[in-house]
Amino acid sequence: MDLKNVASLSFFYPEFILSATILLLIVVDLVARSPRGIAMIALIGCFGALIATLDLYSAQPGWLFHRMMILDNFSLFFKVVALAATILCIWMSLSSNEIKQVHEGEYYTLLLTCTLGMFFMASSSNLLMAYLSLELVSLTSYVLTGFLPHNRRSSEAALKYLIYGGVASGTMIYGMSWIFGMTGSLDYAAIQAALSQSPFNKASLFMAFIFILAGFGYKIVFVPFHMWSPDVYQGAPTPFTAFLSVASNAAGIAIMIRFFFPGVSRALPSGDWAFLSGVEWPQVLLFLSMITMTLGNLCALNQRNLKRMLAYSGIAHAGYMMMGLAVLNNDGLSAILFYLVVYLIMNVGAFLVVAMIANVTGNEDIETYRGLAWRGAIVPAVCLAVFLFSLTGLPPFAGFVGKFFLFSAVLKQGGAFGALALVAAINSVISLYYYAKIVKTMFLDMPNPEDKTVSIAVNNFTLLIPLTVLTIFFGVYFSPLVRYTSQSLRFFVK
Amino acid sequence: MENVLTYMTFIPVAGAAIVLALPNNAKLIRWVSAAATVPPLLMAVWLFKNFDRAKAGFQFIEDYTWIPSYNISYTMGVDGLSISMVLLTALLSFLCIFASFGIEKAVKGYFALFLLLDAGMMGVFCALDFFLFYVFWEVMLLPMYFLIGIWGGPRREYAAIKFFLYTLFGSVLMLLAILALYFAVDPHTFDMRILMAQANRYSTEVLPIWPFHQLRWGFQHVVWMALFIGFAIKIPAFPFHTWLPDAHVEAPTAISVILAGVLLKMGTYGILRINFPMLPAATADMAFILLGALGAWNIIYGAFCAMAQKDLKKLVAYSSVSHMGYVMLGMASFTTQGLNGAVLQMFNHGTITGMLFLLVGVIYDRAHHREIDGFGGLAAIMPVYTGVTALAFFASMGLPGLSGFISEVLVLLGTWQKYPVLTILGASGVILTAGYLLWTIQRVYLGPPNEKYLKMPEINGREMFTLVPLGVIVIVVGVYPSVVLDLLRASLDQINQIVIPHL
Numbered sequence: 001m002d003l004k005n006v007a008s009l010s011f012f013y014p015e016f017i018l019s020a021t022i023l024l025l026i027v028v029d030l031v032a033r034s035p036r037g038i039a040m041i042a043l044i045g046c047f048g049a050l051i052a053t054l055d056l057y058s059a060q061p062g063w064l065f066h067r068m069m070i071l072d073n074f075s076l077f078f079k080v081v082a083l084a085a086t087i088l089c090i091w092m093s094l095s096s097n098e099i100k101q102v103h104e105g106e107y108y109t110l111l112l113t114c115t116l117g118m119f120f121m122a123s124s125s126n127l128l129m130a131y132l133s134l135e136l137v138s139l140t141s142y143v144l145t146g147f148l149p150h151n152r153r154s155s156e157a158a159l160k161y162l163i164y165g166g167v168a169s170g171t172m173i174y175g176m177s178w179i180f181g182m183t184g185s186l187d188y189a190a191i192q193a194a195l196s197q198s199p200f201n202k203a204s205l206f207m208a209f210i211f212i213l214a215g216f217g218y219k220i221v222f223v224p225f226h227m228w229s230p231d232v233y234q235g236a237p238t239p240f241t242a243f244l245s246v247a248s249n250a251a252g253i254a255i256m257i258r259f260f261f262p263g264v265s266r267a268l269p270s271g272d273w274a275f276l277s278g279v280e281w282p283q284v285l286l287f288l289s290m291i292t293m294t295l296g297n298l299c300a301l302n303q304r305n306l307k308r309m310l311a312y313s314g315i316a317h318a319g320y321m322m323m324g325l326a327v328l329n330n331d332g333l334s335a336i337l338f339y340l341v342v343y344l345i346m347n348v349g350a351f352l353v354v355a356m357i358a359n360v361t362g363n364e365d366i367e368t369y370r371g372l373a374w375r376g377a378i379v380p381a382v383c384l385a386v387f388l389f390s391l392t393g394l395p396p397f398a399g400f401v402g403k404f405f406l407f408s409a410v411l412k413q414g415g416a417f418g419a420l421a422l423v424a425a426i427n428s429v430i431s432l433y434y435y436a437k438i439v440k441t442m443f444l445d446m447p448n449p450e451d452k453t454v455s456i457a458v459n460n461f462t463l464l465i466p467l468t469v470l471t472i473f474f475g476v477y478f479s480p481l482v483r484y485t486s487q488s489l490r491f492f493v494k
Numbered sequence: 495m496e497n498v499l500t501y502m503t504f505i506p507v508a509g510a511a512i513v514l515a516l517p518n519n520a521k522l523i524r525w526v527s528a529a530a531t532v533p534p535l536l537m538a539v540w541l542f543k544n545f546d547r548a549k550a551g552f553q554f555i556e557d558y559t560w561i562p563s564y565n566i567s568y569t570m571g572v573d574g575l576s577i578s579m580v581l582l583t584a585l586l587s588f589l590c591i592f593a594s595f596g597i598e599k600a601v602k603g604y605f606a607l608f609l610l611l612d613a614g615m616m617g618v619f620c621a622l623d624f625f626l627f628y629v630f631w632e633v634m635l636l637p638m639y640f641l642i643g644i645w646g647g648p649r650r651e652y653a654a655i656k657f658f659l660y661t662l663f664g665s666v667l668m669l670l671a672i673l674a675l676y677f678a679v680d681p682h683t684f685d686m687r688i689l690m691a692q693a694n695r696y697s698t699e700v701l702p703i704w705p706f707h708q709l710r711w712g713f714q715h716v717v718w719m720a721l722f723i724g725f726a727i728k729i730p731a732f733p734f735h736t737w738l739p740d741a742h743v744e745a746p747t748a749i750s751v752i753l754a755g756v757l758l759k760m761g762t763y764g765i766l767r768i769n770f771p772m773l774p775a776a777t778a779d780m781a782f783i784l785l786g787a788l789g790a791w792n793i794i795y796g797a798f799c800a801m802a803q804k805d806l807k808k809l810v811a812y813s814s815v816s817h818m819g820y821v822m823l824g825m826a827s828f829t830t831q832g833l834n835g836a837v838l839q840m841f842n843h844g845t846i847t848g849m850l851f852l853l854v855g856v857i858y859d860r861a862h863h864r865e866i867d868g869f870g871g872l873a874a875i876m877p878v879y880t881g882v883t884a885l886a887f888f889a890s891m892g893l894p895g896l897s898g899f900i901s902e903v904l905v906l907l908g909t910w911q912k913y914p915v916l917t918i919l920g921a922s923g924v925i926l927t928a929g930y931l932l933w934t935i936q937r938v939y940l941g942p943p944n945e946k947y948l949k950m951p952e953i954n955g956r957e958m959f960t961l962v963p964l965g966v967i968v969i970v971v972g973v974y975p976s977v978v979l980d981l982l983r984a985s986l987d988q989i990n991q992i993v994i995p996h997l
Contacts, residue, residue: 389636394632394635394636394662395628395629395632395633396629396632396633400629400632404669404673407669407670407673408564408673408676408677411670411673411674411677412677414677421670421673422670425666425667425669425670426663426666428662428666429659429662429663429666432658432659432662433655433659436639436655436658440643440651440654440655443640443643443644444643444644444650444651444654445651477560477561478561479561479562479563482561482563482564483563486563
């Protein structure tokens with residue numbers, strides 16, 4: 001279906017709910033200054049949007065708003081992921097000391113606006129829409145990163161993020177202009193039609209793709225567009241870092257898959273995708289993927305700050321996920337979707353523990369974790385160990401299954417991808433070293449006599465325990481999640 | 495008894511859960527943990543009694559769908575090869591719980607992790623689905639890391655992470671090999687029985703990629719090598735053995751016993767279970783150098799290293815490297831005697847080295863050091879202890895009448911028909927072994943008693959309880975090896991028959 005403006009509105013209610021919540025938050029913040037109440041409104045709004053999004057699964061896929069957006073299972077999947085990350089972030093913010101210092105009304109308003117931007121990113125089917133939604137997400141992220149008052153790290157991170165983001169999106173829109181020049185359209189379907197009909201200059205098309213990749217790459221955080229991430233992760237308030245590490249990455253992947261797969265590639269009945277012939281695209285992605293995971297892991301080895309370490313580990317994980325893009329088949333794509341869900345659970349879980357400990361000790365340095373398990377915080381220590389081993393990719397945790405699917409998608413292609421799989425496998429071993437270093441500090445090192453006991457209130461576990469259980473559950477029984485992700489891999493193409 | 499293998503594997507997990515829920519009472523936790531290892535032991539005895547020795551295929555099979563979309567199933571089953579390892583695992587886990595009664599630090603965590611380790615080991619030997627096998631293989635790593643890392647000696651952190659990194663490196667290669675095999679069969683499956691049945695269909699055509707075309711390696715060889723490295727690290731074969739002395743020296747006694755007794759066997763078990771029947775052509779090509787010659791080198795290298803050690807536990811650790819060499823050598827021969835000898839050696843090494851580590855633990859608990867030169871004349875102070883030690887040392891040396899002799903002789907007999915030179919080298923290892931063990935006996939047990947240890951208490955009832963069953967097995971198998979050999983024969987012949995046409 002191809003709907004006009006008014007007709008589209010009836011398929012747009014999750015976005016309506018989010019927008020209404022954002023407006024309501026502004027009004028309530030003016031009238032009643034109750035931080036808890038505001039958080040609750042934001043939470044309820046997100047749950048409402050979640051229910052509405054799930055409801056749309058039964059709707060017929062199609063274009064909305066004169067082909068500006070697409071409604072299909074693929075976009076819905078990323079909306080669900082964005083909402084889940086937002087809900088977890090709000091939940092974490094509730095008990096975070098960092099967030100207590102800031103103006104909560106604005107914080108939640110911006111957070112939900114960011115989520116709304118991700119909604120648009122997931123469903124945009126037009127380069128202009130893609131650019132605008134990406135900027136909406138970026139702008140709110142800059143503000144949220146620098147949200148901590150009188151915190152130099154936070155301000156510095158926001159500035160770096162802003163400069164990098166500005167350059168990256170400038171480069172991207174330049175690439176888009178090349179595409180527009182070559183094809184005369186911004187609409188994905190029209191671009192594909194134009195590229196498949198008339199002969200085009202392969203070198204200039206390749207350059208245009210590289211430019212566009214800069215914009216997507218800085219959202220997904222892969223090399224060489226990763227430099228902002230360690231500073232931003234370290235400087236931003238921890239709940240927002242958790243949100244950013246997962247949701248921003250996911251939205252970047254959504255927009256990239258949408259443009260490069262149903263946008264300019266052609267689906268073959270075998271489940272493979274045929275990229276424009278003559279453009280050496282998979283090789284570029286394969287190379288970037290190897291570099292990204294290796295660099296991320298090697299840089300993480302020597303980090304002393306946990307948030308910074310997790311930032312580099314996030315770069316490495318972006319590299320793993322790119323394996324699924326490079327193989328150009330549906331197995332790879334569904335492996336990415338699976339990995340995203342798993343990554344959401346385990347990475348938010350890890351940041352949750354970091355935030356919890358930072359609430360008590362005041363910092364995120366690895367020294368403060370010394371002998372944590374023997375200082376009264378055995379439950380968070382065990383949970384963090386579970387998340388970290390899951391990030392390493394050890395069974396019986398969900399991270400293993402995610403990596404397993406990525407590896408299997410890569411090995412199925414064979415050939416040069418065998419080398420990619422080998423590099424990824426060796427990277428898993430490297431990553432074990434720094435993840436295990438944290439575990440070692442918590443369990444194997446004995447606390448110094450001057451280390452204080454860390455007492456964590458039981459109500460903090462309401463989120464932690466379910467995330468841990470899910471990490472183990474999806475590691476042992478992942479059929480439902482596999483079914484969900486393979487259902488989500490349905491694109492609307494003409 | 496239906497699903498007996500599942501019960502054997504998961505009763506310890508339930509035990510671990512119960513242990514975690516118990517109040518912090520060390521005595522209670524110890525006995526509950528011990529109780530959790532009794533049913534698997536009884537079931538192992540039941541399996542031993544009801545196992546049909548004439549049949550070569552898998553028995554007591556359980557097959558359930560797990561993840562249908564990827565054709566992953568929960569399949570368990572044992573044949574002669576795995577049942578011997580299952581028996582060993584059940585017995586050693588039971589005894590090691592008692593050997594761990596001296597643990598005082600974080601008792602609950604220790605026993606819970608120990609029981610998880612037990613489950614992982616049992617699962618590896620029972621799993622017939624490759625995915626399941628891999629999951630169990632990795633599940634074992636985590637408890638081991640913590641058991642060495644928390645309850646180990648002074649350099650425990652280094653030893654634990656070294657063990658972890660080495661083994662994970664091997665297992666990721668194994669994972670890639672598993673996936674390569676999965677995609678090589680149509681329809682894709684992880685079922686080991688189907689993968690074995692399709693063995694001849696994996697390509698051996700030389701790959702046109704450097705360095706494979708230089709080595710004349712095909713798909714089968716590359717996969718074989720990836721699996722082999724994973725297993726060689728566990729065995730541990732030279733040059734992947736360096737984690738072993740560190741891990742052994744730092745690990746608490748019971749964990750050393752499990753490491754040497756069960757974990758090392760997983761390497762050779764994997765080669766026999768997976769490399770032999772699934773990749774027979776590559777096995778035939780690689781066996782001489784990577785199993786035979788490397789095995790002989792392991793025997794001699796391990797023995798010389800053992801001879802140079804000052805630490806009693808490190809000596810036993812290197813003797814493991816040496817003795818596992820016999821297993822590799824025997825496997826490379828592709829003769830009935832050689833293969834049976836190799837698997838019998840796996841079993842015997844488990845019992846004998848188990849005893850040796852327990853015995854080292856006994857004096858370490860009393861003297862708090864393990865310097866070989868720091869003792870002397872213990873025979874006069876602890877006569878019973880010295881008697882048991884002598885039994886274990888002689889068994890390790892291969893004295894006729896004890897179990898080590900049978901397996902080493904079978905291995906050498908089997909190898910002689912194929913590789914006489916390697917056999918001579920391997921046999922010289924027997925002399926070296928006698929050399930370092932007798933020299934150790936002389937330094938530690940004979941001579942004038944050391945003044946410092948005149949008051950050292952004799953071995954106690956609990957320690958005897960852990961040693962006696964192993965000692966009895968060592969003697970029984972030494973006199974009547976058919977107890978074990980009958981279990982193995984049919985299955986090993988079948989595995990051998992798959993490889994022989996490719997020689």
